[in-house]
Amino acid sequence: MRKWLVAVVAFFYSIALLAQQPLQPSEPERFTRQDSLRGSLRPERTCYNVTFYDLNLSVDPVTKSIAGSNTIRYRVRAPFKRMQIDLFENLTIESIKQGGESLKYVREGNAIFVTMKAAQEKDAVEEIKVTYHGKPREAVNPPWDGGFSWKKDSLGNDWVGVSCEGLGASSWWPCKDHLSDEPDSMRTTFRVPRGLKAVSNGRLLQKQDVGENQTEFVWAVSYSINTYNVTFNLGDYVLITDEYRSRDYRYLDLNYHVLRYNEAKARVHFEQVIGMLDTYEWFFGHFPFWRDGYSVVETPYLGMEHQSAIAYGNNYKNNAFGFDFILIHESAHEYFGNSLSCIDPAEMWIHEAFATYMESIYVENTDGYPKAVKYLMTQKPLIKNKYPMMGPRGVNYQHKDTDIYFKGTWLLHSLRCVVDDDNIWFMALRKVALERNHKFVTTKQIIDILCRETEKDLRPIFDQFLNYAAPPVVEYRVTEKGDFIEVQHRWIADAKGFNMPLKYRFAYGPWHTLYTTREWQTTLIRRSQGWLNFAYELQYFGARIYQEPIQKQQE
Structure with a gap:
C-alpha cells in the first residue's frame, strides 16, 4: 500500500x-397531559391573540416571593366564552377580572381555563386582569434548569435574576405561554427594596420611591417579545452608557447595567460590543430592536438572550480566541431567536444553530477565515448524534443535548461549502434575517429561502441533519x-x-x-x-x- x-x-x-x-431511546418518549396543555394550540388558545401585557409586581428578596397582577390585552380571533391562560400551580391566584367583574376559572395543573361572563366577539379588543402571589420556582442550574436566582453579591447585597426558557414564563407570571403568540409591546413595573435597582426589558420610563422602603421602576418594550424573554433583575447596579454608530450613520444607545464594584472592568470588557454590532449589521442588517436600544445586565447565572436586556454572567472573561462567547452568542439571539422566532420548541434549532454559527462569523470577520475554522473545529467534538435536531411538535419538547447548537452550526458550515460561493451564501443568510425580521418563522420557510437564494436544492441535506440522529x-x-x-x-x-x-x-x-x-x-x-x-x-x-x-x- x-x-x-x-x-x-x-x-x-x-x-x-x-x-x-446514535444511541436510540429504549422506548418512545412519553409526554404528559401537562405537556400537551402547555405545548398545543387548543381552541381555548387559538381564539385570541395577545396584543399587550402590563405586568405589575412587588418583589421581596427576604421571603423570596412576588405579588401583583398582569393585565392581558387581546384581540379576539374567533368568538369564545372560555379561554386558556397559564400560571404554575404553586402560585396562588387571588382573582381574574374583566371590566371590574370577577370571572370563574378552573385549574388543570399549570393551565387555567377562564369562563367569560359575556361572549367575546370576533375582532374585539378585550382585557382580563389576573391578580396573584406566591413563591416562584427557584432555579436549580440556571439558565438551563431555570427559575428565580436569589443570590447575594460579594458585598452582601441582594442580587436576583430570572431565567425561564423551556421552563416557561408562566413559572412566574400569568400569560399565554406559547411561542406562537407574542404581545406587540409590553410594560413591566417592579417595586423592590429601596437602594437597589430593578432592570427589565426595553427602556426605563419611570423611577419613584413608594411607601416607606420601596422604589418602583417602570420599563417598556416597544416591540413584540417572546414570553420567555421577559425578565427581572435586581441588584446594586450602576449604568454605563455608550453609543454605536451604524454604517449609515444611525446611532444606537448602548446600556450596561453592572454591579457597582465591577464598573471599571466592565467598561474595558464591553468595548468588544462595538465590533460585534458592526459585524452583525454587515451580515444581517441593523440591530433589530433599535428603539429600545442594546442592553446588557449582569446576572448571577451564565447568560440568556433576554430581549434588550441580555443576561450576562461570564465574569468578564474572554476565551482562547480573544472574545467573550456569552456576550457574542446571546447578542446574536437578538437576530435569531428574538426578532426571527420559531413557533414551537421542536424547532428551537433555528435559534441556537444560527446564533452559534454567528460566533464563527464574528471570528472570521475579526481574525480571518482560518481562525474561524479553528473555532468551529473546537465545537465539532461536542456533537453527540443521539437525537434528531427536530423534536415532536405540540408538547413543549425540550432538547436533551446541545446538538441544536453545535451540530446545527456544522450544518450551516457544511451548506456554505455546498453552495461554494460566499457572496451567494451570506446574502442568502441575510435574506433569511431580513425577510423574517420581527416575524415568526418555520423550518420550511428557512429552507425555502435558502434554496431560492442559492438556487440549490438543499432539502435532502436539511432532512438528514434535522430529522435523523445519525x-x-x-x-x-x-x-x-x-x-x-x-x-x-x-x-x-x-x-x-x-x-x-x-x-x-x-x-x-x-x-x-x-x-x-x-x-x-x-x-x-x-x-x-x-x-x-x-x-x-x-x-x-x-x-x-x-x-x-x-x-x-x-x-
Whole structure:
C-alpha cells in the first residue's frame, strides 16, 4: 500500500467516531397531559391573540416571593366564552377580572381555563386582569434548569435574576405561554427594596420611591417579545452608557447595567460590543430592536438572550480566541431567536444553530477565515448524534443535548461549502434575517429561502441533519490505476435523495468535488503529490472504508 493511501486510512480512522450509530431511546418518549396543555394550540388558545401585557409586581428578596397582577390585552380571533391562560400551580391566584367583574376559572395543573361572563366577539379588543402571589420556582442550574436566582453579591447585597426558557414564563407570571403568540409591546413595573435597582426589558420610563422602603421602576418594550424573554433583575447596579454608530450613520444607545464594584472592568470588557454590532449589521442588517436600544445586565447565572436586556454572567472573561462567547452568542439571539422566532420548541434549532454559527462569523470577520475554522473545529467534538435536531411538535419538547447548537452550526458550515460561493451564501443568510425580521418563522420557510437564494436544492441535506440522529457517512474505496486513483464512493444516509457534494484535495492543494449520492459512484482522479483527504474542516460527516467487492453488494 502506497504512503498516500496509508495517510487516507489514518486520517479516516481519526474521524471514524463520527460514524457511530446514535444511541436510540429504549422506548418512545412519553409526554404528559401537562405537556400537551402547555405545548398545543387548543381552541381555548387559538381564539385570541395577545396584543399587550402590563405586568405589575412587588418583589421581596427576604421571603423570596412576588405579588401583583398582569393585565392581558387581546384581540379576539374567533368568538369564545372560555379561554386558556397559564400560571404554575404553586402560585396562588387571588382573582381574574374583566371590566371590574370577577370571572370563574378552573385549574388543570399549570393551565387555567377562564369562563367569560359575556361572549367575546370576533375582532374585539378585550382585557382580563389576573391578580396573584406566591413563591416562584427557584432555579436549580440556571439558565438551563431555570427559575428565580436569589443570590447575594460579594458585598452582601441582594442580587436576583430570572431565567425561564423551556421552563416557561408562566413559572412566574400569568400569560399565554406559547411561542406562537407574542404581545406587540409590553410594560413591566417592579417595586423592590429601596437602594437597589430593578432592570427589565426595553427602556426605563419611570423611577419613584413608594411607601416607606420601596422604589418602583417602570420599563417598556416597544416591540413584540417572546414570553420567555421577559425578565427581572435586581441588584446594586450602576449604568454605563455608550453609543454605536451604524454604517449609515444611525446611532444606537448602548446600556450596561453592572454591579457597582465591577464598573471599571466592565467598561474595558464591553468595548468588544462595538465590533460585534458592526459585524452583525454587515451580515444581517441593523440591530433589530433599535428603539429600545442594546442592553446588557449582569446576572448571577451564565447568560440568556433576554430581549434588550441580555443576561450576562461570564465574569468578564474572554476565551482562547480573544472574545467573550456569552456576550457574542446571546447578542446574536437578538437576530435569531428574538426578532426571527420559531413557533414551537421542536424547532428551537433555528435559534441556537444560527446564533452559534454567528460566533464563527464574528471570528472570521475579526481574525480571518482560518481562525474561524479553528473555532468551529473546537465545537465539532461536542456533537453527540443521539437525537434528531427536530423534536415532536405540540408538547413543549425540550432538547436533551446541545446538538441544536453545535451540530446545527456544522450544518450551516457544511451548506456554505455546498453552495461554494460566499457572496451567494451570506446574502442568502441575510435574506433569511431580513425577510423574517420581527416575524415568526418555520423550518420550511428557512429552507425555502435558502434554496431560492442559492438556487440549490438543499432539502435532502436539511432532512438528514434535522430529522435523523445519525450523521451522513461516506463509504468509499480507493484503488490505484496507473496515473489515476479510482475512488468508489456513496453516502450512507437516511434522507431520501441525500446528495451532499463532498470536497477532497491532495495534501494542502486546491479543493475538488465528488458528487456523491446514496448510490455507488466511481470517480477517476489524476494522481497529485501528497495524501488524499476529504474536507473534514469544511463539512460534517463520518467515513468508513468499504472492504468487500462492490459488485457483490450490487448483485
